[in-house]
Structure formats: structure tokens, C-alpha cells
Amino acid sequence: MGLSRSLRLFAELSWPALRDQAGRQGLALLAIVLGVALGFAVHVLNSTALAEFSSAATSLQGQPDVVLRSEAALGLPEALLANLAADPQVQWASPRLDGQALAHDVQGQAFGLRLVGWDLLQGASLHPDLLPQDRAADTLPASPLAGLDPQIISLNPAAQQRLGGQAHTLSLRVAQADTGQAQSHTFKIGPSHRAAGSPLAVLDIAAAQLVLGKLGRLDRIDVRLAAGVDAAQWAAAQRWPAGVSAAPPLDEGSRLSEMTRAYRVNLSLLSLMALFTGSFLVFAVMSLSVAQRLPQWALLGVLGMTGAERARLVLLEAALLGGLGSVLGLALGWGVAQWALQALGANLGLGHLSAGMSVTQLPWAAAGLFGGLGLALSLLSAALPALTVRRLPAAQVLKGLGSGSGPSTPPWLGPLLLLLGLGLALLPPPPKTWPLAGVPLAAYAAMLCMLLGGIATVPTALRAGLALLRGWPGAKQQALVLLVEQRARDQAGEASRALAGVLVSLSLSVAMLVMVGSFRDSLTQWLNQMLPADLYLRSSLQVQQGSASLSAPLPPAFLAALQSSSVVRAFEPQRSDEVQMGGQRFALLAKKVDEAQLPLAQALATAETPSGQTPIYISEALRDSLQLQTGDSVAMRLRSELPPLQGFVRGVWRDYARQSGAVLMPLSDYQAWTQDQRINEVKVWLAPGQSSAQAQQALRALAAQPDDLELADSQELREVSMKIFDRSFAVTVWLQAVTLAIGVFGIAASQSAQVLARRREFGLLLHLGLTRAGVLRLLAAESALLCSVGCLAGLGLGLGLSAVLIWVVNPQSFHWSMDMSLPWPRLGVLLLTVFAAGVLSALLAARQAASKAAVQSVKEDW
Template sequence: MHLLRRAGLRYLLGHRWQVALAVLGITLGVAVVTAVDLANRSALQAFQLSADALTGEATHSITAGSEGFDEALYPWLRVEQGERRASPVVEGYAEDLDQAARVWRMLGVDAFAESEVRPGLGGIAGQADLALFMGRDDHVLMLEDAAAELDLQPGDRLRLRVQGRERAVVLGGTLATARPVDRQGLHDVLIMDIAAAQALLGRTGRLDRIDLVLPDEGRAATLAEDLPDGVQLRPAEARSSALLDMSRAFRLNLTAFSLLALLVGAFLIYNAMTFAVVQRRALFGRLRALGVDRVQILRLVLLEAAVVGLVGSVLGLVVGWLLAQGLVGLVTRTINDLYFVVQVRGVALSPHNLALGLALGMGATLVAALLPANEAARSPPRATLSRADLEGRSRARAPRLAGAGVGAILLGSALLLVSPALLVAFVGIFLLLMGAALMVPWLVLRSSLALARPAGALFGLPGRMAARGLSAGLSRSAVAVAALMIAISTVVGVGVMVDSFRGTFERWLDASLAADVYIAAPSVTGEASPPLAPGLPEAFAGVEGVERITTGRYLRLARGGEDWRLRAYDLGRDRADGFMFREGDPALWARLREEDAVLVTEPFQSRHGVGTGDSLTLPTPAGERSFTVVGVTYDYTTSEGAVIMAAERYRSIWEDETVNSVAVHAAAGTDTAELVARLRSAAGEAQALRYRPSAEIRQISLDVFDRTFTITHVLRLLATGVAVVGVLGALLALALERSREMAVLRAMGCSVQQVRRLILGQSLFAGGLSGLLALPLGLALAVALTQTINQRAFGWSLGVHVDPLLLLQAVALAVLAALLAGWYPARRMAATPPGDALREEVE
């Protein structure tokens, strides 16, 4: 074995380009998986650290949805209930006008109560000037690490944008904290006295929550029974768990797409190790004849694969870390757009990332190398010495592989159709891809034979030879075609999915944006718009050029361990215009105005299993109340889903006249720009508002959509890049294997140009076949993504829209990738003197 290992090492060192391509393939595959894992974990860790620091030692929280509850509950809790380890909280978000893209979490607290709940803020009473902190409404505190990073000193001013208005606050002091979780989790938090925060955030007299440390669950159950209607006691980690659960499907989608790149990388390893076995078939045959046993040959090939996999995995970890620096921004931006506000300060490799990258890289390498290693070990010495025997076995094995591929496709389809689990659905997709890959050798064999005659008629003997060359080198060409087919099918599948989603989203926007101008107070990404000042809707209704207005009320209701979104609309009529119904129709709105009836959005139906005719219990100020679901509407704004109610019914039950938005329907012939100017004048300076025409909202929504899928496009391109590298390696290997054949052709009188055209013709056939095979596979992948994955992950129904231009581009991409990959082998083989290639054969 020592001599065999030395021989294997000399082989690797003597075939640097071949080994480099294999290493590059596994490097890119591991890099993509590592980058996505790092980006996901960094965002997750940033959120979790913030949640842990803000939770502190609290075991439970008292909440009441997005509107909070009366602050009188706090003294009742401390005095009458005797809960001394309780801390009231008011929180919101503010944009830093001096630090681009920085969002501060504003936290209003009681300085004297914090030491019992949050150790990180327990030092306020000891470290801060309490007279300034509690006596002025513009003083804030921050951690000393954050102040040092921004080069801020006590007394410096910060310019913030809060609810659309510029506010100036003063850094009153800094806090030092001992726990690492507090130093990281509170890094982007500004702490204020609770009364000052209430004024700044428009929460006067209200609390968002009260954090408590309760001795046991028995006390928690007793306290929950004594709370007023509409107020709930729940475990402290319940809200953060619900938010993370919402983003879990998004993170799982990214991980699955990244694994596609690793799958293509595994094809490269299989390709490289097969070639390494084929190149040394004569050597292995001699070694077997001299007494080297099968186990030693198997161990040698797997050891070489392990070396390649280890080098590629280590490099992949480094490249993945670099790639993650860019991907984390895309992931964070998408999470902020769709789920919650999170800020990631950096990306660091953890032992988990190192173990995952090495395990996936080495595992994929060894699994991919197992078949060629077994082939080298099990072949009789005489067969090992024969190249024809290798190709003969490849052709004989092709029908059996195709049968296994059909079985994998059927199993994958069954999983997609039957299992409701998202992870199982992804397993089904991978079975589809692997099944298609297993069918490639048989399809290449049949296609090559079928194309030989037409190619000969069109291009003469070189065309016929190029077509038949694919089946002649089936052990090599099938791997190249499979790798490129999977990458191109991913391009088609994800492209069709994105186009279908965008088309469906655009149609929904066109139906939903029925008004001409939409008015709301500004909010930080991830937050609902603050309430409008009283009287503004009536003022807007009286503006010249306004035909009618509709209003919207948005809030969250604390329900069990999560917050349900409630939307109440005053449409001013008995029809629900502006909604797209999956179940029901616009005429149902009259029932919503007169009865305890609601609509639910499609994602809500998917998450909670509630449909038309079912009863839904909602917490109201007077206690829980049952509502009948009379319809289901399409909605693509959130995967949480929402309950929709008529504002007239909402106001009668909640006794709340608050409005969050106004939609203005202009009279015929009214200029939108002039109408906006009149609306601004009617509102005056009472509140900062945004006036957006429907066309602007449509464009903003599409921009957010495009940002959301930017990372998907990036992963798709990376997977394609890995495949191109694989095709280059396969075609180079195939060309090197046929060097003597090319030399014979040169010796018989073929010109350099003819040999070059022959090799490029093979590349053309390989690329064209890959592209054509990728189309049905890509369309099947698109149907799985739109009809199964998105439905189970987000609860959204999508129509399938296939752009013929996308399909043509995919085939063109496959052909171009194959031609680019075949250019170097063609140039090298055509330029090699025939004598050099034939010398070894003569010897």
C-alpha cells in the first residue's frame, strides 16, 4: 500500500489540470453551501442574540398584540398581584440619518425595574445620570462598545427618523455589560426612559409588553386567569420562536438551492475519478496480474478521492466565507422586507460551518468516487486492460440505469404529491433530478445513434463522427451531459418559477391597487404603518377631485403563542372591490358589514387549516368571539396570512376609530399630481405622511419582489458555473482519451481545422442534447416549485407561466457552455503533432 500510495500521489501531481478541475468543482459546491449556511446562521444568530438580550431572565411576557395595552396594568401587577420582578417595555424602530442603512431598536424601560429582569440593562441605575435619563425626553443610552464603534461621546447628538419625522436625541451616557450575549444582542439598541419613549414613539399611556420572572407554571396559570380580556400571558420566547418559524421556509429554500451546486460538484468528482481510473486501466490491469488485490485498488482510488475532496472542501470553506460577505446582505435584506428587522454585524466561521463543509465535501467526493473505485477493483485484469470493455460495460449498464432512473422519478413524484412536509418535498425534487441523471446514459446512447445519419447528411463524415463520438465515449460524455443538464434544468425551473410568481404577483397588484393615491404614515421596514391623526380621513374625503375614500386598520391580535394579523377595511360599499377571491366573491362584503363574518387570506388558510364555513375565534376587548369564515382571498404581502374584517363591524366590537391608511379614489379627469398636492394641503403639518400613487406602489412592490429573488438568481448562476467547469473537465478528459484517435486522423490527412471542428462538433452535440433534455426536467422542476414547494412553504398559489424565450435562452446557454468548455480541448488536440500522440502506442 505504501508503494501504491506513492504511485497515486505521483499520478495526482502529474495531472495537475485534471485534478485542479475536480478540486474546483468541489470547491465551488462546498463554497455555495457554506456561504448560504453562514448567511442564514449569521442572520439567525443576530436575531437570537438580540432576542436573548432583550428577554434577559424573563420567563413570561404580558402582551396584547400590536396595539399594546393600558399602562395602568403595570402598577396593578406590582401592587395587587405582588409581582416585583416585572419590567414594562415600550419599543419601536428608528432610522439613523447619519449612519446609512442603520436601524436602531428604541427600547423604553423603567430604570429601577431592569435589574430584576435584564442583567444587561440592570446597571442603568448605577451607571447613568438618572436625573438626566428620567428628567429629559431626548436622552438615550447605548452600550459603550457601540459608542466606541461610532466614535460617539456623551453629549453628542444623534439624528433619527421616527415614524417619518426627524428627531434629535442626545447620548446621555454609555453602559458596560459583562455578558457577551448582551454586548452583541444590545449593540443596536438605544435605551430611553419609558415615558420619553412613549412620547417619541407615539405610545402615550400604552405599553407594548411587561416582562416577568415567574417562579413556576402554576403561578403563570393563575396570573393568566386574572388578566383583562384581550391581554395574554405567554412564554418569553414565544414571539421570537414564531418569527423564526415564519422565516424557516425561506431559509430552507436557500439551503436546498445551494445543495444543487454541491450535487453538480459531485458529478465533477465522479467525472474526474472515472477518468483517473480509465487513464490507469492498463496499470491497474498489470497490478492485478501481479497480485495486487481488489481491496487495495479500491482503497487507493478512494484515498485519492479523499485527498481531492479534502483540498476542495478546505478551499470551499475559505471561498464560502468570502462569498458569504455578499450573500448575508441579500439574506438580511430579504428577511427585513418579508419578516422582521435584523442587523448582522459580521460573518464568522464556526465549528459547525467547518464540520458541515468538510462533511458535505468529503461525503459527496467519496460517494461520487465509490462507483469508479469499485469499477477499478472488481474488473478482471484482462478487462481492465481493454478500453472497449469499459465502454461496452457502460453501454450494457445504460438500460438498467434508465430503469432505476424511472423508479427514482416515480418515487420523487409520489413524495411531491402525497407528503405535506416541506423537507420531504425537497427530497422528491432531488429524486427527480437524480432519476433524470440516471437516464442520461441511455438517452445519450439512443440520441447519438439517431443523430448520426442526419448529422452526416448535413455535415458529412465529420458530423457523423461527432454524433457517434458521444456514444463511443459514453462513460465520459454521459457524465458531462448529466451535469450540464441538471444545471440548465435548474436555470429553467427557477426561471419559470420566478416568472410565474412575478406574473401572478403583478396580476394581484393590478387587482388590489384599485385606488389612485394611498396615504399612510412612514414606518421602518417590518413594521405596520402608525395610526393616522384623528380627523384626517374626513379631511381627505372633502378634498376637491376626491370621489370617495376607503380606509384600512391594521393590528396584531395576541392569539395563543403568536400574533395574528387583523385587517379592517371601510370600503364604503357592499362589494369587496380590490380583492381577488380564491373562495367566495366580492358580493360577500355585505355579510361582513352586518354579521360576525370574516375573510382569511390564502396563507392564513394554509397555515391554520381554516376555510370557508369554518368558525374562527378572535380575542376582542370583551373576550373571545367567534366569527364565520365566508371567503378566502389571494394575498402575497406576507406568508403569515391575515384575517380580514369590515371596518364597520370592527369598530362596533373593538370601539376603535383608529385608521392606519387611506386609499383615495379620484374623480374622473382628475390629475394625480394636482390631487396629491391638494391632499397634502388638507393634511397640513399635523403628521408626517407618504402620498403614493398606485403606479409608484406597484413599482416599489415589484422592486421588493426582485430583491427577494436576487439571491435565488445568484445561486442559480453559481450552480451553472459549477456545471460549466464540469463540462470542461469531461470534454478535456474525453479529448485526451481520444488523442490517439485524433492522431490517426491527422496522419490520414485530416487538417488541423477538421480535427478542431470534430471536437467542437462533439461539444455542440453534447451541449444541444443537454439543453434539450433540460427543458422537460426544468419544466417539471418549475411545476414542483410553484405548485408544491411555494404552496407548502408560504401558502401561496401560483399560476405557471412559461416564457418561450427563456427556454430558447436555456438551450443556447447549454450550447454556449459546451462550446466554451470544448474550445481548449479542440485547440490542444488539433495542435498536438500526430507523432507525439502515436509514440506511446508504438512503444
């Protein structure tokens, strides 16, 4: 009966009021729609991208029980396959080779093509997606043994699309793993296969061994065991050759999920920022609605409606806004996600993820979560207005004696929350054994405490502003100043609620503006230090070295020609590789090291490098992953045929290019360790008078094939890096703009609510002789004081939040440190925009409040 009565009263009383206030209610509805849409769209994009990558990885990984790999440069010995075939516990043993080739698309542009060599007879049951299919019927072709022909190559849909789908032959440029020399090969294009992901070509393993320069060698062997055989026990019982590992297949989807977890969590929280800020706009609109209908609520109370029923009507109004806004937000978010999947590739700055994805099924669980979140925040935002209506002194309001003051917060709560936020920000990151390792939960909790503490501290800040106002010469003799002072002192609690939305949106906007600006400035400085040369070149081809895919060595003849070229003033060789440290693999950079030019994140070790050890410089990600510090020693392994090397951590440097960690060492030490004089990257300083375009053309002419080289000048690399940075943070900028807009609407609605609720007060002032212009000046002074406090508090709180983002969240999430830089011009524009919006909205509302209707409202009490 209670619900039925509430719905009837809602239809008779609340619905007409909602129609009369459609404009303001539309603002609250828009805030919920945008908040839910942004959060849901980001979730759909991230989950779809991860699912796409996982699907592509699974189609290549197949369904083996155990995968055998080797740390040796040329992989596994082929004789190991015969031993596995003779094992009665092995049902299938499928050999495989991996490599990279250079091909040309239908426009003649070079592109990378992944090569997989396999045995169709042994691997068909383990890798069904690699089987050649009939293009029209998606079934086995008329000649299913075409995959055994060494002259036939099978392409996946991505590769077919690059070639236009009409080519019958394909020329490939491949670097051989044993010598590094590039050779050209031509294949007939046979039936395609359905492996997902980037362009991929499959060929018979015998042809792959010849093409890749791995005769008698394999990169991996996928093993399917007989029924009932335990994979772990079987692998442990075998005697594998040195450097051979036997383990279950890697879950590439889970690995990428862990790598990108921090990015996705940060982006998801940022997308929910708009919904969090929108809840304050809902609060402002509901407060305005309650303030305008106070006499109606009081009359209903006198006529017998209980406080609980009045509060229930307010909550039903909020539920209608939240429910409708959530439904519309989910629809908009779904549409935005579909558009982004087609237009942007859904990677949102994650370079690991491919483009061209689509999603056809609505994730109902996520839709329910975000829809429920929008509804819950709407109800929470209406809780305080509902409580005000519930405790409304009906008789007092009907007599025009006010509605009583709302609940106030104790003055000690704000500082306590701010101190709690500071303490949480100083906590260490969660241990690696935790499910959410890499996500700075304490830092997020610290930011929430700081936001709530900032809101709770507004009354104290407002009183401090009053103290400054009283100190102005002649302020005590001005009636307007006295009225402003009295109003601000008595209604400090209402001020904190009015400023809550703009304080949150402004502080978060300041924090993101400072963090992104600091990151951009630090990245610019890092690029200047890491790119001192004019040109950078490397081979376009790649070779497989154990489990690592590396840039192919540059031919000695090319290097000799480069040294004697008239366009080159000087050049500096370097070598990139992969190294194993602490059971993990990291990128290895070997080049001439100038400690003065390194972007150090930690001071150099004070001790000299011990005898028998090699100085190395580790990135921040590697430092955090292995818990190393300067002065520590660590064992390094490159490949099984090489002895381990003892490295001495000489320094820690910033590396914005690799989130997974990297180690830097002198090239001479690398060459002494590996006895390998080959290089695969070169830094070039041009001779005086040489332009970059002319030099690149001249250097390409020195190569056997022009497409074998990748060249870029330092300015081009800087521009590309900054474009990637801006694209990665483009979503952040838009989310920040939406949140700030919602916050500005929130302060406008709050100011309107306060002004309209004081209509009788203004009428009384007009009766007492204050002019209409005087009332407007009074409102302007009050609003200026309130917005000034809000802007200064938002600036201070935003700077505190930016410090948490820069010095806590980024190092714990991405293992990147940066220097804080304050973009004062942008911050000034931001503060002036919010200040002007607050003052103008108050003045516009005051024009109505100070009209003749305000004078007439006083007569209602007679």
C-alpha cells in the first residue's frame, strides 16, 4: 500500500513539478547520461580490445599441453622432435618456426608479415585455425595437402586485405637467422586460413627452415600428451638439453591484461569522474527543486502528509532521473563504443591492440553495473534534499520563518580527511601477490579522502575569506559587506554543498592538467636527451633469436659504405637485444654510454664498479620489478650458449618508451660478452649543409634494397612521439572537458537554487529601501566571495591531487617518474572560466529574484 500510495502521489504532485522544471531537470539528466555513457563506453572498448587480442593469441597458440622452447639463438635441435615422437606418452608433437618478413601491399607500401612454419600433419589438431580453408565455403580446400607444398603460402584475412585479395604470388624479403643476410623469396598464394590478428602467413616447415636460415632447428615444439598423462609430472621427468624449457602455453590474453591493467583502471576511474561530478549536479538540481517548492511541501505536511512520504517523493523523482539517465547513457555509451571500434581501433592509446574490431553482443553484466551505478549515485545525491524535506518544520515555513538549517559537518572533519589522504598517499604499493598488484589502491583512496576533505573544509575557508574581507579599509561601514558577511557566516554549510560539484570538477581538472602537462614536459626533455643525433636508422627486417624477435643486423658492406659516405659527419653504432634477469626478460640496449646525458631517475652509485662486474643502467620499471637499487649486483643471461654476466647497477634511468623494463650497457662490454660485433641500429650526424631528406635518399641508395632500411630524423621521431602522447591522452582531455562542464552547470544550478530560495529575503530588503541594483550588487559580492573561495580551494586541492598523481600513481602504475611543471596560463584561464560562470549564473538568477514577484512574496506572510 505504501508504494502504491507513493506512486499515486508522485503522479499527482511531483510529475507536474518536474514538467515545469524541465530545463533544470534536463541538466541533471544530461549529467547522468554523459557519466554512464563515458564509463560504459570505455569499459566496452577495453574489454573488446582484450578479447580480440586474446582470440588472436589463442588461434596462434593452439591447444597444446606443453610447449618446448630454447634460449639458444637458433632454437631447438630438430633431433628432439624424433625423441618426442618415440615417447608413448606423447600423442602429438608439432614442430614450429616463427619469423618476420617484409612484403608490399596493393599500394606498393612495405609492411611487416609474420611467418609461421609448421607441419600440417602433426599440427592440424593442435592449431585448427592455421588449416587452409576454401575461401568461399570456409571448408577444407579441394587439395587439403596444399599446406605441404613448399612453394605455397597461406595468408590470414588481415594479410589478404593488405594485398587486396587478388594477388596470386607474393614476394617476401627475409633476414636469415644464422647470418642476418636478407634474401628474397617468391611464393604462390594458396587457400587462406582464419587466424585472427595482424597479417600472418603460414608455410610448410621445411620451406620455413630454408627461408629463415634455420636448417635442422626449431623455435618451439607443441606437445599434446596422451589421455591421463599429467603435463607437469611428464615435463619434470624428462631430461631436456641445456637451455630447453618445457611449460604450459602462455596465456597471452592474461599477460596483456596484467600489462595494461593500470592503464585501463586509470582510464576507467577517469571516465567515472564525470559521473561522480554529475552526482553533485543532481544534488544541486534536487536542492533547487526542493527550495522552490518549500511552501508546497509545508502545506502538504500541514494537510497530513508524513515526513517519510515527502522524502519518498523526492527520492522517486531522483530515481526517475537516475533510471532514465542510466538507460539513455547505456544506449549512448554503446553507440560511442561502436563508433570508436570502427574509427579508432579501440586501443585508447594501447599500442598492443589491433584495429578493426567489432562487438555485436551487449555485455549485460557491465550494463547492469554501470546502469545501477548511475541510479545509485542519483539516489545518493537526492538523500540530503530528501532529508531536508522529511525534517521540514511545516508551520514555520508557512509563516515565512525559514526552513531550518541542514546538517552541518564538524570543523575538524575536513583537516582530518586531508591528513588521512596524505597518510594513504605515503603507503607503499600493494604486494605482487595481491590480485590487484600494480593498481595503487591506497593512492586512489587518498585522492577520495582529499576530495571529501576539501569539500568539508569549505566553511572554514569561507570564514577565512570573511576575515580578509573585514580587513579592507571601510568594509565595516558598508551595509552590503555586512550583509555578505552575515550571510556567509550563517550559511557556511550551504556554501560547501553549493560548491561541492565545482570543487570536485575543478580540482580534478587542475590535477589532470598539471599531470598531463608535467608528463609532456618531462617527455620532451627526455626525447631531447635520448635523441642527440640527426638521423636514426635500423634494418626493416627482423630475426628470431630464441624467444625474442629482434631487428636484423645491418650488413657489414652497408656499414662500410656508411662510414665513407660524404653525407655522414659521424655515426655511432648500437645493438638491441633481450636479456634475462631474475627469471624475467627485459629489453637490452648496448651503446656508448654518456652518464651526463642519461635522463637519470636516481643518483649514480657512489661506489666504483667492482672488478669482474659490468656497469649497467636499469630503467625504473626493471628496478621496481626486481627490487634493485644502485650499487646492487645482478646476474644477466642472454642465451644458453653464452656464459652469464654479473652486472653492477650503476644508475637508474627514465625510460618512457618501454613499460616492461630495459637495461642499458656499454656496447664494448656487450661485444666482449657475446663475441658478436654485429650491430642493428645506428645514430648518424650529418655533414654540414646536408638536409635530412637528401641524406635519407643517399643512405637508402647504399642498401641492397631501399626498403631494407628504416630511417627517421630526430625531429620526426620527436613529432611522432608527441603525436602518440597526445593521442593517448586525447580521451583524458575530453573526459576532463565533460567533467568540467558538468561542474560549471552544477555551480550554476546551485547558485540558482540558493537565490530562488531567498526570494522573500530579497523582497524584504527591497521593502526596507535597498534598490534592485543594490540587491544585484549584494548577490554579485556573495557569489564572487563564494566562487573565489571555490576557485582557490579547487586550485589548492587540485595541486595536491596532481602531486599524488605525479609522485604516487604514475610511479606505482607505470613505473615512470616525472618532474612537476605548472602551466599557469592554462590554470588561470580555467579558474577565470569557473569564476565567471558562477558569478554570471548568480546574477541571472538574481534578476528574477529581485523582481516585483519578490516584493509580492513578502505579502504572502501577512
